[in-house]
Amino acid sequence: MASIENDLGLGLLRQPKTVLFGAGQRRQLPYLVKPLGSHVLICTDSRMATTAEYAEIAASLTENGIAVSVYSDVEPDLPRSNVVDIQRRFGSEQVDVVIGLGGGSCLDMAKVAGLMLSLGGDIRDYFGENLVPRPGLPVITIPTTGGTGAEVTCIAVVFDDEKHMKVGVASAYLEAVAAIIDPELTLSCPPGLTAATGADALSHLIESFTDRAKNPSADDIDQHLYVGKNVLTDVYCRTGIELLGRSLEAVVADPSDLQARADTMFAAYCAGMAINTAGTAAAHAIQSPIGNLTHSPHGIGVGALLPYVMRFNLPARVAVFAEIGRLLGVADAAQPELDQAHAAIERVEQILSILGVPGDLKELGLEPKDFEFVAQQAMLATRLTSNNPRVLTENSIVALLERGYANDRSWWVIE
Structure with a gap:
């Protein structure tokens, strides 16, 4: 099986010529x-x-x-x-x-x-x-x-x-x-939109950081935008995850907190920089057909899916999830790595809950009769599914949807 680690030590970013950040x-x-x-x-x-x-x-x-x-x-x-x-x-x-x-x-x-x-x-x-x-x-x-x-x-x-x-x-x-x-422009952002976009940014960062590293050839880099997680996207993911670990709760508690708004906006920028070459993965692939069926907001949909996708991907990304736990301040390097990884997923769930993201897919309006259709449509999004660290199949997506519909957080892997 081909390696999903960055054996080349590749770093690649695509970005605007000028980025100005800051209030005013x-x-x-x-x-x-x-x-x-x-x-x-x-x-x-x-x-x-x-x-x-x-x-x-x-x-x-x-x-x-x-x-x-x-x-x-x-x-x-x-x-x-x-x-x-x-x-x-x-x-x-x-x-x-x-x-x-x-x-x-x-x-x-x-x-x-x-x-x-x-x-x-x-x-x-x-x-x-x-x-x-x-x-x-x-x-x-x-x-x-x-x-x-x-x-x-x-x-x-x-x-x-x-x-x-x-x-x-x-x-x-x-x-x-x-x-x-300019973070001042987000001060008037409605609470519901703040929550949806915050969940989207968190999903971007988690998916980019845990993505497949594809070890692309020169031709691959020339012909494709999404060439896998790499050492430069990881820098942005680490910064963004650490910022959102504290800023999202602060924005919900006080929408007028300009520093929290700035931290959230900087994290979202970091996420954009990461997904520009790493791409998103399973949560975004699965959300798209769910959103078309239920007309639920994109950010809320990917946020609701994220904990279940993280559990599915855990076997392929224990070390990365453990690092996320440390970045979020809920894990210590002295702990067993798997415990750190579990703590990361549970902290992500907590943040999403504070944002008001549903804990189960039923609240999005998804119905069991649509599971197979959603799985089929998600598998067509090869631009996204090819980034996922674990191979996705229609059966594995249906199993994931069943768990998400039942709000079953007791499992840590789909075999």
């Missing part, structure tokens, strides 16, 4: 835009477009001689109809720079808009990996939630509302030229 750093935006052009298109949603923060950002651009257009109709889960709409409305305009302002869907919209306003055609032409032939318009991302990591990833997820499925556009050409990560 949104004020730097005009200086990043000026070298790129004089007309920006801001992609955001209807709520964000009514806020004082949006007005401030738009005014800072116009005051610096930059023309501003806005598309404020981005919907959750980014439907393909939004992409068609933005092409229709702005395809004939001379847009120089696209700015994504908002949650993950707004940032993905900006990345897709930069592509489609430059290349034209149908977004379906680019569904998949490395099908984008060249760079689109330059994109600057400004997240307003602490979770998706979309500000630094080179993938955009689009819901094809005619085919009723989520599909990724994955290409290094989608990478933003700059990301401005």
